[in-house]
Every structure is written in C-alpha cells, then in structure tokens.
Amino acid sequence: MKEVLQGILTRLELIEQKLDKLQQAEKPLQPYLPVEQLLSVKDTAAYLHLSVARIYCLVCEGKLKPLQRKKHGRILFSQSQLNDYLSVNLKRRY
Numbered sequence: 001m002k003e004v005l006q007g008i009l010t011r012l013e014l015i016e017q018k019l020d021k022l023q024q025a026e027k028p029l030q031p032y033l034p035v036e037q038l039l040s041v042k043d044t045a046a047y048l049h050l051s052v053a054r055i056y057c058l059v060c061e062g063k064l065k066p067l068q069r070k071k072h073g074r075i076l077f078s079q080s081q082l083n084d085y086l087s088v089n090l091k092r093r094y
Contacts, residue, residue, distance in 0.1 A: 039076065039078075039082065041056070047079070
C-alpha cells in the first residue's frame with residue numbers, strides 16, 4: 001500500500017512541476033483565435049430565412065452539416081459555414 005501511495009505522490013510532484021513551468025512560460029501555448037459565433041437551429045432558421053423544420057430536413061439530407069451536436073439533440077452551426085451554404089445555393093438559383 002505504501003508503494004502505491006509513494007507512486008501517486010511522485011506523479012503529483014511531476015504534475016506540479018510541469019504546471020509551474022507552464023505558468024512561467026512567456027508565450028501563450030496557443031495563439032488567440034477569434035471566437036466564432038455558434039447559432040442554434042432557431043437562430044440558423046432566422047439567419048437563412050427558412051423554417052426550423054426545413055433546417056432539420058437539410059441536416060438529414062446532408063446539405064447542411066452541423067458544426068457541433070450537444071447532448072439532448074441540440075445542434076449548433078457556425079456562421080461562416082452558413083455563409084458558405086448561402087453562397088453556394090444562391091449561385092444555383094441564378
């Protein structure tokens with residue numbers, strides 16, 4: 001039992017050392033990226049001037065791919081993806 005506890009303490013010390021090094025680093029680990037706005041199905045429908053049911057149909061048909069699906073069936077879309085969808089589909093109409 002003592003050996004197991006000693007192993008855990010050794011690992012914790014290593015983790016603490018690594019965290020200290022990360023906190024002392026001058027440069028951030030990842031560059032700051034602009035946060036892209038995520039839209040719900042209702043917001044997406046308003047943005048595309050379509051009904052909520054039509055948005056679900058487009059997802060099922062594979063014509064509109066959600067960026068993220070959350071628990072309980074919540075679907076999110078990125079605004080840039082919706083702009084791409086609009087540009088492709090507006091070209092088809094004209």
